[in-house]
Amino acid sequence: xxxxxxxxxxxxxxxKKSADIPTSGIKKSNPGKAVIPGLLGITVWYLVYRxxxxxxxxxxxxxxxxEEGSHLGxxxxxxxxxxxxxxxxxxxxxxxxxxxxSFFTQxxxxxxxxxxxxxxxxxxxxxxxxVTPFCSCSAVPLFLGFVQAGVPLGVTFSFxxxxxxxxxxxxxxxxxxxxxxxxxxxxxxxxxxxxxxxWIIGRLKLEHWIEDWVQAMRAGExxxxxxxxxxxxxxxxxxxxxxxxxxxxxxxxxAGIGVGAxxxxxxxxxxxxxxxxxxxxxxxPGAVLVGIPMYSxxxxxxxxxxxxxxxxxxxxxxxxxxxxxxxxxLPEMVILRKVLKPKLIAVFIGVVGSGILFTGFLFxxxx
Amino acid sequence: MEIxxxxxxxxxxxxxxxxxxxxxxxxxxxxxxxxxxxxxxxAQLGIFSTxxxxxxxxxxxxxxxPKQSEVEDWLS
Numbered sequence: 001x002x003x004x005x006x007x008x009x010x011x012x013x014x015x016k017k018s019a020d021i022p023t024s025g026i027k028k029s030n031p032g033k034a035v036i037p038g039l040l041g042i043t044v045w046y047l048v049y050r051x052x053x054x055x056x057x058x059x060x061x062x063x064x065x066x067e068e069g070s071h072l073g074x075x076x077x078x079x080x081x082x083x084x085x086x087x088x089x090x091x092x093x094x095x096x097x098x099x100x101x102s103f104f105t106q107x108x109x110x111x112x113x114x115x116x117x118x119x120x121x122x123x124x125x126x127x128x129x130x131v132t133p134f135c136s137c138s139a140v141p142l143f144l145g146f147v148q149a150g151v152p153l154g155v156t157f158s159f160x161x162x163x164x165x166x167x168x169x170x171x172x173x174x175x176x177x178x179x180x181x182x183x184x185x186x187x188x189x190x191x192x193x194x195x196x197x198x199w200i201i202g203r204l205k206l207e208h209w210i211e212d213w214v215q216a217m218r219a220g221e222x223x224x225x226x227x228x229x230x231x232x233x234x235x236x237x238x239x240x241x242x243x244x245x246x247x248x249x250x251x252x253x254x255a256g257i258g259v260g261a262x263x264x265x266x267x268x269x270x271x272x273x274x275x276x277x278x279x280x281x282x283x284x285p286g287a288v289l290v291g292i293p294m295y296s297x298x299x300x301x302x303x304x305x306x307x308x309x310x311x312x313x314x315x316x317x318x319x320x321x322x323x324x325x326x327x328x329x330l331p332e333m334v335i336l337r338k339v340l341k342p343k344l345i346a347v348f349i350g351v352v353g354s355g356i357l358f359t360g361f362l363f364x365x366x367x
Numbered sequence: 368m369e370i371x372x373x374x375x376x377x378x379x380x381x382x383x384x385x386x387x388x389x390x391x392x393x394x395x396x397x398x399x400x401x402x403x404x405x406x407x408x409x410a411q412l413g414i415f416s417t418x419x420x421x422x423x424x425x426x427x428x429x430x431x432x433p434k435q436s437e438v439e440d441w442l443s
Contacts, residue, residue, distance in 0.1 A: 105430065106415070106416040106430055107415075107416070107429070107430075110415070138374075138375075138377075138416050138417045138430070140375070140406050141406060141409060141410065141414065141415045141416055141417050142415060142416060144406065144410045144415055145410075145415025145416065146415075148410070148415070213407060217407065217410060217411075222413050222415055223412070223413040223414060223419075223426040223429060224429075225426070225427075225428060225429055335375070338406060339406070
């Protein structure tokens with residue numbers, strides 16, 4: 001198996017953090033004003049986007065004069081098409097999510113989930129996991145806050161599973177590189193795993209496996225700083241998010257697509273089929289096991305996923321691998337160990353791992 | 368003046384700390400900067416998302432690294 005580029009950033013933290021824009025008093029917020037420049041921006045974006053594919057052919061075969069159908073020509077065309085395509089999609093989505101996130105603070109999410117019964121709570125937690133700013137290093141304070149606010153343990157886990165796994169960068173990269181079907185499958189199964197795993201952990205009644213100091217903790221009253229944000233502030237946050245996230249992950253995207261392009265032209269299509277193809281049943285658990293110690297953010301892993309799929313690896317196996325890398329990460333376990341007893345961490349890995357295994361086998365079976 | 372920067376020490380916490388240091392320097396005031404990394408201690412302050420900045424016992428921001436201009440406002 002190819003080595004995964006480790007996510008140099010290590011922690012997605014500041015990636016997902018909402019940007020730092022000051023609260024701007026009580027400015028009259030007027031969404032109407034932003035509509036015209038917004039529409040204009042989208043139109044320009046779309047027109048440029050439409051030209052990317054024809055341009056890549058023009059670049060590779062006319063400008064660079066490469067032979068059509070040659071390995072090098074294909075690789076160059078692929079790279080010149082995919083890189084701006086993925087970057088443009090990423091920029092748009094990160095911008096929109098950045099604005100969306102200004103409506104969902106962790107404080108607000110906690111309040112939503114506090115009074116919820118389990119099943120409903122699990123579903124809500126998984127969805128809120130997508131839009132709430134979260135980073136794996138703030139998993140512990142978040143956990144303490146949830147416990148203190150009386151959010152059920154299972155619901156808390158649904159959130160902790162969904163937040164890193166069902167992530168807009170992963171979904172958009174899958175869409176850009178592999179099409180909307182794979183992106184939708186990933187989104188839906190990711191949410192299902194978060195909801196069901198959290199529900200199971202809740203049913204198991206494992207509250208006594210939370211570290212004792214957490215139970216005994218007399219935490220202070222949660223400090224909530226409600227910010228009054230105008231539309232201009234929210235748009236500024238979107239822009240800030242683009243600056244933060246795209247500024248950080250572009251290098252992985254370019255490197256990943258570069259690797260993809262190299263493989264595209266040269267490595268035979270069936271290269272991975274014998275190791276990660278449908279025929280090899282053990283490849284799904286193998287992929288999950290290999291994925292646990294690896295830690296990469298979505299931006300780093302998706303191009304690898306694309307390369308594996310393109311070379312004959314089965315979809316289920318590759319999805320299992322990707323989910324395992326993103327959702328079951330060793331650094332996060334180490335951090336969570338501060339609040340969870342080892343037994344509960346083992347249950348967490350077991351339940352989520354089984355969900356991922358099931359997903360892997362299911363898609364190898366039906367696709 | 369006592370300023371606490373709370374956070375386990377990830378990238379945005381480092382950023383918050385640097386910003387506060389820069390703001391102190393820019394304002395040229397006397398202040399002690401304490402870095403709080405212990406989760407229990409952070410929770411006792413009522414803070415459940417990091418990084419957070421506390422000035423003389425008052426929580427100024429939670430869950431994000433503030434801008435330098437903001438911190439300077441808080442310091443004056």
